[in-house]
Amino acid sequence: MQLDNGEYRVYGHLERYTSAIEAMVRERQYATRKYTTVIMFKKDQIRFKKGEVIALSGESGVGFPHLHYEHRSRTNVPRNPLAHGLYVKDTRAPILQEIAVKPLRPGSTVNGCDSVYVAALKGGTKNQYAVERPIQAYGCIGFALNGYDCADAAGNKFGLYRTRLFLDDSLLFSAMYDSFNFETTRQVHLDRDLFLIRSGMGDFYNLYREEGTILPFYGDFPANAGLLGVQDLPADGLHRVRILADDVSGNSAEATIALYYIKPPVIARIDLLPHGKSAHFVAHIEPGGFPVRKTDFFISPDGNQWKKILSREVLAQHYYSCEADSTPLGFFYVKALASDSLGFESTPLVTGYASSIPRKAVSLPSPELFLSAQGDLLTVTLISGAPLPREPDISVSINDTAIQLPIPRSSRPGEYTVKFRAAFSGQKNLGVVATVLDFNGSARVFGKQFQVGGSSRESGIVVTSPDNIASAYVRKGAVFNQTFIWLQLYPDSLVRTWPELVQASLSYAFEPGVVYYDQKLSIGIKAPRKPKTGLFTSKGGEGWRFNSSEYDTKSGNYTGAIWEHIPFCLFTDEIPPAVSFRPGQGKPDTVPGQGLLISVDDRGAGINAESINAFIDSQWTLCEYDPEKKSVSVFMDSVTAGNHLLSFSVRDNLDNETVVSVPFVRP
Structure with a gap:
């Protein structure tokens, strides 16, 4: 609504309008056979005076009953209403x-x-x-x-x-x-x-x-x-x-x-000096802004249960030592944590060791390599699954060009990380190679390839999954800050679905998990076209939400669009929506004056609100769909007393349709 001074007010989530507006809306709804309609009023076509009722508040929006109110300027810019004339008594601080x-x-x-x-x-x-x-x-x-x-x-x-x-x-x-x-x-x-x-x-x-x-x-x-x-x-x-x-x-x-x-202390490494059944541990420390006060040592056979060992003495400014009465047989971990004179602690450093193990028993499980990103900051993580005698040697190349990396750090048992920044120039092949030394002194080499896309506001990119099945397109100007993006397989153990959905492809996820977008991100999965199949996006532990059934015949991709990084997958849904009547359950029943309420639900592709139609004695009648209550209200404005027949139809987003007919009596 535009005020005489040129400003605008917006009122939303209403129950109903005044009679003049209501009549115009009803006429338009029946003319278009749609509940949702748009009417553009002419200037001064409907005027209100201060104190007149414009509409009644309701719960047509999400959540509990409330009024959505906006205060807009003459140029249609939303403004804080509390700062522009809407008075609410407030003597309380934030x-x-x-x-x-x-x-x-x-x-x-x-x-x-x-x-x-x-x-x-x-x-x-x-x-x-x-x-x-x-x-x-x-x-x-x-x-x-x-x-x-x-x-x-x-x-x-x-x-x-x-x-x-x-x-x-x-x-x-x-x-x-x-x-x-x-x-x-x-x-x-x-x-x-x-x-x-x-x-x-x-x-x-x-x-x-x-x-x-x-x-x-x-x-x-x-x-x-x-x-x-x-x-x-x-x-x-x-x-x-x-x-x-x-x-x-x-x-x-x-x-x-x-x-x-102030810079905190940093533990560079931990050395083990065996001494019979006991052991002497030495932590090499890079002091921070304050002198190191103490270093605590912990020992664990599995990396879960830690036993604290009291420190004994400072050997020199950069060294700290302690002695353990005994060390576990087999693999074990040692953790050191330094604190300065003000009590500020370093990041803990964890190192693996082995004692009294036959050579044939010291082989390591195959380590796993992971890549994560936050903007232009990349993190390589190696999970060894067992203690290592020293930090692994991790190297990274981008488009066959090696880059300098710091020494990997471990703050959790069997997990080593290294962080670095890289420049952006579109699609990149990022190779990671880790050299791991086992307790036999044998070196083992593991490698992994990633296809990553570097995007800024000046560049658009296409990223693909490792199997070249899934893809995503980031348009030029779509991201706020420069970032790396790539696709990876989403573990099947995390796929949660309703019985109505049949998985029709592998599922895929983005890395990093959070990126700020100014435009929608296009996604696709390459697969043969199949009836009742479409793209779905994850709702976390609550299943999947329908996204799109569009199919690009040229590329052979199911395509869709999303605002944020969420896993996506193809599903097939051949089950139509469930429909039940209240009251009556399909039997002749008396319908009260306020109308008929129909329950509709679809746990697969979801209800297509535009598909809902109701006919009374072959005449189209108005319906209102409430997705939160999963119900449809059938309006009875012009239905006379007597026996009538209601025909009702609804489709889900993959065109599975339910059609029912119910006789009823209007008193």
């Missing part, structure tokens, strides 16, 4: 729950690890929150905030209006959520951390500006604003990180973090 501290470049760490660290915010008295313990960070670091706003008399949660990030009282970043262009809708995933959302960890506001974003929230702050260690490294030592969150009414909450920006 609620702050958690802080995420994220290492974003190779070599960056948070509390000694290269993974996201989420810390609970404690307090809340006088709207002041804090992380209880200091956090260590080094390298390129980003922050994110999990919080929400609330009003005096409203039980629902509001979004934050403004966030600000300070380091030692210097403003690094600010975002204000005042307006939002339709053209940048998909970029919301650059403002909220999609990886944390998909991981079930919460809805976090990024407190930095991602490269490539044109969202209108950040004012004059440039790309990478808010990130530590991108332009200039903060001085080593203790810093105060302060985060302010405001609502529209000016209520504010503050969170503080004691941050030690």
Whole structure:
């Protein structure tokens, strides 16, 4: 609805309209024989005065009954209604729950690890929150905030209006959520951390500006604003990180973090010096910003149950040792964990050993090689399945050009990882070779090939699965940030289906799991055309969702499109939808004045809402389909008293059809 001042208001998820609009909608629905219809009104065709009823709120949207309301400018740009005239009494400050501290470049760490660290915010008295313990960070670091706003008399949660990030009282970043262009809708995933959302960890506001974003929230702050260690490294030592969150009414909450920006200690290797039935372990340590206080050693026969061995002495500045009374027979693991004088820990290092084993018993199972990606950061992981006497030698070549790699690290038993960055230039053949030394001193070589695509906003790519059956096309400009993408087989053990679906191909998955897209990604599976068959995408543990039955005869591919990286597969569904009537179950019955309710369900390809048709005495009548309730309401507006015959038909998305006829009595 357009106001006289030129602004727009949008009201959605309604139950019904006023009589004038309702009559026009009904006329259009019967003319097109469709429940869903579009009517373009002329200027001033229908006018309302302040205080008049426009429509009645309902539950035609997803979830519980609610009103969808939008406040748009004269140029049709959605704006924050609370900041533009919609008054809600609010004397309560935002609620702050958690802080995420994220290492974003190779070599960056948070509390000694290269993974996201989420810390609970404690307090809340006088709207002041804090992380209880200091956090260590080094390298390129980003922050994110999990919080929400609330009003005096409203039980629902509001979004934050403004966030600000300070380091030692210097403003690094600010975002204000005042307006939002339709053209940048998909970029919301650059403002909220999609990886944390998909991981079930919460809805976090990024407190930095991602490269490539044109969202209108950040004012004059440039790309990478808010990130530590991108332009200039903060001085080593203790810093105060302060985060302010405001609502529209000016209520504010503050969170503080004691941050030690300092390099943690690194354990380079662990040596074993046998001494009879006992053993002497020596950890070689690269000190960080503070002196090493201690190193703890642990021993385990299987990598699951660990026994702590107390450290004995510091041999020198870079060495730490301990003595074990006895070592397990056969394979065993040793883990070392160093901590500095402030208590900040290194990433643990795990090394495998063997003792008292006949030579014929020391052969290793075949290691497995895996590749993962986050943007242009690639990680090679080797899982050995047994202890190794030293780190494997891993080499990588891209399009037959070798690249330099750091030494693989192991923080978990039998698992070795190495991370590196690579440039982008379309399709790449990436070869990984691992040389593993067993306890006999014999070297074994394992290799694996990957076809990866490097994509940026300036390039489009096609990636294919290792068997050349599945493919994906990333259009030029489709990704926000540069990233590597490839396809791999999706394990059959993870394929969960309803009995209605028969698997018609292998299933495929993307790596990496999360990529931010601005356009849909085209997918395809090469297979002979078969009736009642189409592409489906995974719903996790809840089965599969129909995507498309389109078939490209030129390429021989079933084709579809997706917004995000989810597994996909071909399925055949030959079972029509299930239909039942309430009341009556197919017998003559009295239908009350409000109409007839029909249950429809299809656990295979899903209901095709456009296919639903109902005829009363051979005359088409209006139906409303509710996918959440899995029901169809048949309207009885013009049905007279007496005996009638209802004919009802519905198809699923693969054209399996159910047709039923039911006599009924209208009193």
